[in-house]
Amino acid sequence: MSGVWVFKNGVFRLVENPQAEASDGRHGKGSSSKRKVLVHLPTGEVVSSYAFLEQILTGLGWERYYDGDPDLYQFHKHSSIDLISLPKDFSKFNSINMYDIVIKNPNVFHVRDK
Secondary structure: OEEEEEEOOOEEEEEHHHHHHHHHHOOOOOOOHHHHEEEOOOOOOOOOOHHHHHHHHHHOEEEEOOOOOOOOOEEOOOOOOOEEEOOOOOOOOOOHHHHHHHHHHOEEEEEEOO
16 A cells, blocks of 8 residues: 555545645545445435435434534434434535445445446
């Protein structure tokens, strides 16, 4: 694994191609062709809105969490310490958010290339 570690907004991350990110502001080489989508496995549908995602998460026992950051759309489960935090703007919903949902809901969601 090669690249450069970058510290931004309080988070360290590995940038494999720092010149590409510096020039176009994206994460790594060819990121425009590697857009991801979150798929709800039982229905095979792509999650295309927070309304649809909230409907699924509610069915899985997640509840909206209103006491957190007002710039985030958050869900929690009473049966765990997990918290799902998503940007309010669905257009900023990215693969990191998707994988967070997948990890916290095994066998229910899948991330794939668009």
